[in-house]
Amino acid sequence: MESNIKDVARLANVSISTVSRVMNMPEKVAIETRVKVQEAMKELNYTPNALARGLIYKRTKSLGVLIPDISNMFYSEMLHGMEHAAQRHHYNLILCNTDNNKARMLESLNMLKEKQIDGLVFTSEPVYPDYYEVFKKLQIPIVLAATHSLEFDIPSVKVNDEQASFDAAECLIKHGHRRIGMICGSITDNVTAMPRLQGFLRALRVHDLETDVDSQVQFGGYKFEDGYEAMGQLLRKFPDITAVFASSDERALGAISYLHEHGKSVPEDISVIGFDNLRLAQMSIPKLTTVGQPLYQIGYLAVEKLDHLIQNEHVGELRTYVRHELVERQSVARR
Structure with missing residues (x-):
C-alpha cells in the first residue's frame, strides 16, 4: 500500500504541518527534526507530489516563465540562472514560449493559472x-x-540600456570613429x-558628432537575418560609414555576414560592436566586441526576488539595475 503524508508524520512522531514544512521550507525546520522526517520518508519510500507539498501552505512550488521567442539565444543563459535559483528554493519552472504572439501569451497565462503556479517571471x-490587467487577475x-x-509597480531586474548603449557608442568614438551608424530594434519598443x-x-x-537618425539609424527586428538586411539598408543611405553599433549580438553577426559577402572587411573597413x-x-x-549583459545574474535575481514576494518578505528595491560590461575582442579597430 502506498504511503502518504500522514504515515510519514506518524513514523517521525511529528505533525503533518511539520512534514509539509520540511518539503516546502526545509531551512525553517530544526535540523534534527528535518533529518527525522527525511529518514521516515526514505523508510516508507514516500515521494511527495505537488498536491501533498501544497497541502498546508496551498502552494505548488511551481513558477511560470514567459519567453517571447525560445529560439533566441539570448534566453538560454538567463534561463540557466532562473533554474539554479529555482532549485535553491525548491521550485519547478514551467516554461511557456509565446512566440511574440498576444493570443498565445494569454493562453499560456490561463494554463499557468490552472496549474496554480506560485509566481510568474x-x-x-x-x-x-x-x-x-491580465496580471492583476492572476493574483500572484x-x-x-x-x-x-x-x-506599473512591478519588480524587475535588467541592465541600464541607455547607459550601456552610451558606452558602446563611446567605445567606437574612442577608437577614432566619426561616421557611426546604428542597427536598432523596433521603434515601438520603449x-x-x-x-x-x-x-x-x-x-x-x-x-559633438553628427546625429541624424534618418541616415544613421536603421530600425528592424532582432534576429540574424534582420541584422543582415539592416546592414545593407544602412550602407545604402550612409555609404561612408566606418563603424556600426548593433543593439543585439544577433543583429551584429548578421551585419558582419552582410559586410563579408559584399567585400567589406571587419574591422579593417568597418568596425562592428x-x-x-x-x-x-x-x-x-x-570575435565580436560587445556590451555584456549578465544574463545568468538577471535570471537568478528575478527568481530570488519572486521568492521574496511569495514568502511575503521585503523585496528590496523595486527596479534592480545590474552592471553591464564592455567586452573588447576583435571586431572594432582603431581608425
Missing part, C-alpha cells in the same frame, strides 16, 4: 496596460526579467530599443 516584452507575485515597467537609441545619440552629442555577449560572440570571425 515575465521576460523582455513591454508590459502594456491590457497585459497588466510577478517579476520582470530583462524588461521593466515605469508605468523597453530596450528606445533607451539604446537614446544612449547612442547621447554619446554622439557629447562628442554588439550588445548582449551571447556565447556566439566569441565564436564568430572576427
